[in-house]
Amino acid sequence: METLATFYERMFFIRRFEETLLDLFSLGKLVGTTHTYIGQEANAVGLIEHLDPDVDTVFSNHRCHGHYLAFTDDAFGLLCEVMGKAPGVCGGKGGSQHLCKGNFYSNGVLGSIVPVATGIGLAEKRKGTGAVSTVFLGDGTLGEGVTYESLNLASLWHLPVFFVVENNHYAQSTPVELELAGSIAARGAAFGVEVDELDTTDVQVIHEAAGRAVARIRETGAPFFLVLNTYRFSPHSKSDDQRDPDELEERRTRDPLLVAGARLDEAERKALEERCEERLAETVEAADEAPAAAPGVAA
Ligand SMILES: Cc1ncc(C[n+]2csc(CCOP(=O)(O)OP(=O)(O)O)c2C)c(N)n1
Numbered sequence: 001m002e003t004l005a006t007f008y009e010r011m012f013f014i015r016r017f018e019e020t021l022l023d024l025f026s027l028g029k030l031v032g033t034t035h036t037y038i039g040q041e042a043n044a045v046g047l048i049e050h051l052d053p054d055v056d057t058v059f060s061n062h063r064c065h066g067h068y069l070a071f072t073d074d075a076f077g078l079l080c081e082v083m084g085k086a087p088g089v090c091g092g093k094g095g096s097q098h099l100c101k102g103n104f105y106s107n108g109v110l111g112s113i114v115p116v117a118t119g120i121g122l123a124e125k126r127k128g129t130g131a132v133s134t135v136f137l138g139d140g141t142l143g144e145g146v147t148y149e150s151l152n153l154a155s156l157w158h159l160p161v162f163f164v165v166e167n168n169h170y171a172q173s174t175p176v177e178l179e180l181a182g183s184i185a186a187r188g189a190a191f192g193v194e195v196d197e198l199d200t201t202d203v204q205v206i207h208e209a210a211g212r213a214v215a216r217i218r219e220t221g222a223p224f225f226l227v228l229n230t231y232r233f234s235p236h237s238k239s240d241d242q243r244d245p246d247e248l249e250e251r252r253t254r255d256p257l258l259v260a261g262a263r264l265d266e267a268e269r270k271a272l273e274e275r276c277e278e279r280l281a282e283t284v285e286a287a288d289e290a291p292a293a294a295p296g297v298a299a
């Protein structure tokens, strides 16, 4: 069982890693685009703590860095990947949205990875491994029909698939009210899948609820649908942000780092932050010096 200090350190590192990515993008050091997870860190950190990287599988999307770092802790591989460097997790060829390492996979085509996660759930069930296949998707991705085909089969065949919807209330620049009818939770329930829904930025609350959900999947072998109402502070990608500044300001008062940080001793918090800054600086320096990806198609 991890402590709040560990959760805070992981969230802080993800936050600073991505703020640094945006700076590196402005300096022209990234290859391709990037979507950051700034503001949503408590979801990845609280939830992924219940998954075993040697057993369970995580599927993610275009906004995958937080999930990747929480599951693998491979900051150097990720940074090299988005900088188009050879030591990148996919040899610098996949870029920010297409990561593949061990039991972690991401894909930038919305919804495309949901049936893959469901298929892996089927494979794990048939092999009797007890592994959980987790897939993260956004509110906007619920507009992709394949999501419902996946929910249907996962429920019908009792597959150990953990559907996690991160409702950050926007799909690119479209507010959720203009993109989605009815309730998100009801969509999971309609397929007879067990559902829980949270509206919090508190990593400890998310950790507890995710623990209950993962335990249910392991116990029943059946899917679970968790809705995490959340918010991103960063633009959709880099500068594409038309949201009301007052809304952003209000949401910042519920920043997961503020919520968790307020419960830590200040000296301890500063020491953790310092450690993260040092690790990040070393990672950036090493990635900067790393050789560029080899030309041609990835092996
Ligand atoms: C099939 C497909 N259609 C459109 C896009 C372009 N696109 C990338 S992210 C995005 C919005 C996704 O919204 P959501 O699922 O809520 O995730 P969020 O970006 O909020 O994390 C869109 C439309 C895409 N990548 N794939």
Ligand SMILES: [Mg+2]
Pocket: 138, 139, 140, 166, 167, 168, 169, 170, 171, 172
């Ligand atoms: Mg969204």
